[in-house]
Amino acid sequence: MTISSDRPFRTMVMVRPGEGGVAGVAASCATEFRARGIIVTELVGDDSGSPALDGIRAVWANRRRIREADVIHVELGLTAVAAFWVALFVCLMRSDITTVVHDGPDLVKSPGSGVIRTSPGLRDSIAHRIFAPMLDRPLRAMLRRRTRIWLTLSERARNELEVAGLHPVAVFSLGADPPISTLPPSRCTTVVFAGFIAQSKGIDVLLDAWDSIGAVTGLVLQIVGGHGRQYEEYVTGLRRRTDASPLPVTWISQTSEAEFQSAIAQAAIVVLPYVKSNPVSGIAVRAAVEGRAIVATTVPAFADMLENEVTALLVRPGEPQALGNAILALARDSELRDTLGRTAASWASSNCTWKAHADALTVAYGFPVT
Numbered sequence: 001m002t003i004s005s006d007r008p009f010r011t012m013v014m015v016r017p018g019e020g021g022v023a024g025v026a027a028s029c030a031t032e033f034r035a036r037g038i039i040v041t042e043l044v045g046d047d048s049g050s051p052a053l054d055g056i057r058a059v060w061a062n063r064r065r066i067r068e069a070d071v072i073h074v075e076l077g078l079t080a081v082a083a084f085w086v087a088l089f090v091c092l093m094r095s096d097i098t099t100v101v102h103d104g105p106d107l108v109k110s111p112g113s114g115v116i117r118t119s120p121g122l123r124d125s126i127a128h129r130i131f132a133p134m135l136d137r138p139l140r141a142m143l144r145r146r147t148r149i150w151l152t153l154s155e156r157a158r159n160e161l162e163v164a165g166l167h168p169v170a171v172f173s174l175g176a177d178p179p180i181s182t183l184p185p186s187r188c189t190t191v192v193f194a195g196f197i198a199q200s201k202g203i204d205v206l207l208d209a210w211d212s213i214g215a216v217t218g219l220v221l222q223i224v225g226g227h228g229r230q231y232e233e234y235v236t237g238l239r240r241r242t243d244a245s246p247l248p249v250t251w252i253s254q255t256s257e258a259e260f261q262s263a264i265a266q267a268a269i270v271v272l273p274y275v276k277s278n279p280v281s282g283i284a285v286r287a288a289v290e291g292r293a294i295v296a297t298t299v300p301a302f303a304d305m306l307e308n309e310v311t312a313l314l315v316r317p318g319e320p321q322a323l324g325n326a327i328l329a330l331a332r333d334s335e336l337r338d339t340l341g342r343t344a345a346s347w348a349s350s351n352c353t354w355k356a357h358a359d360a361l362t363v364a365y366g367f368p369v370t
Helices: 021-035 051-061 063-068 081-091 122-146 155-163 203-217 229-244 257-265 282-289 320-332 334-351 354-365
Strands: 011-017 039-045 071-076 097-101 147-152 169-171 190-194 220-224 249-252 269-272 293-297 313-315
Touching (some): 011 021, 011 063, 011 081, 021 039, 021 354, 039 051, 039 081, 051 063, 071 081, 081 122, 097 122, 097 354, 147 354, 155 169, 190 257, 203 320, 220 257, 229 249, 269 320, 293 320, 293 334, 313 320
Parallel strands (some): 011 071, 071 097, 147 169, 190 220, 269 293, 293 313
């Protein structure tokens, strides 16, 4: 049931991950609320420590703010184990939580693995193969019982959550910063993958495609973004592959937020070769805001947001030849790059702002928009 109030809210506790796209969305949302005069306390889950123990410490240190806050906002992605545990302990104090779900009904892939700090070897095996499966369901059930309203970013995700028994569920649009780009895609020289690097992003498929077309595009491939510890082996293998390739590939792994956005804003083509996805991609929204030409796959994040040959070129996931053909088509047609970019920017300017994002959240909290 939605609780409404005639007065504006003044204080918020926001629980969020410490890295990745979900963390960036939550941090930008917090900035927008602070600009409105809201006092925001961010409780950041750090997955490098001991999630359960660190969660207890964070909640205990902020217990007064948690009890007194007008709004308790939780932001979760698929791998946000530490943020989940912070939220779990907040649940012991509050039963009126608003939870934003960036993935599917499972909320977090394996929250039980946060009971003990893991390391290679026996402890890791015990935590992930024994404790986690035993604890995952009851831990998720507790968060479900204490969440007042669920929020997600697409109608497809809403349907999945409702089928899983989560109610009520509201849908809102992802926000984005204003554009910084001054050059049209036709005057740029890079093909850019940007984002958190994991197997689901299909970078190996992109490299397969680039092996076939890279030499004739006249453009340079850039891979921009960091990765978690669990993906270290995967990323090392990708970098060894590109180091051995005759085609130069630039890796930019340690970058500020400004440099990250600049790489997107200065791209001739932003390529998103995902093989799996969350309901919405923040990178696709950023690329659209900047008026970039986008090549993406037909996973939910893009199929529900982008229109083929109107705001992007869409191809089936896991198909290097189709991906390469789409990139090559844009590399050879600078006018098409600019046309797709302009249409994407027009769509984004009407739908993707942090003001609209925060307004929708405020309504979901049960407070009036001021």
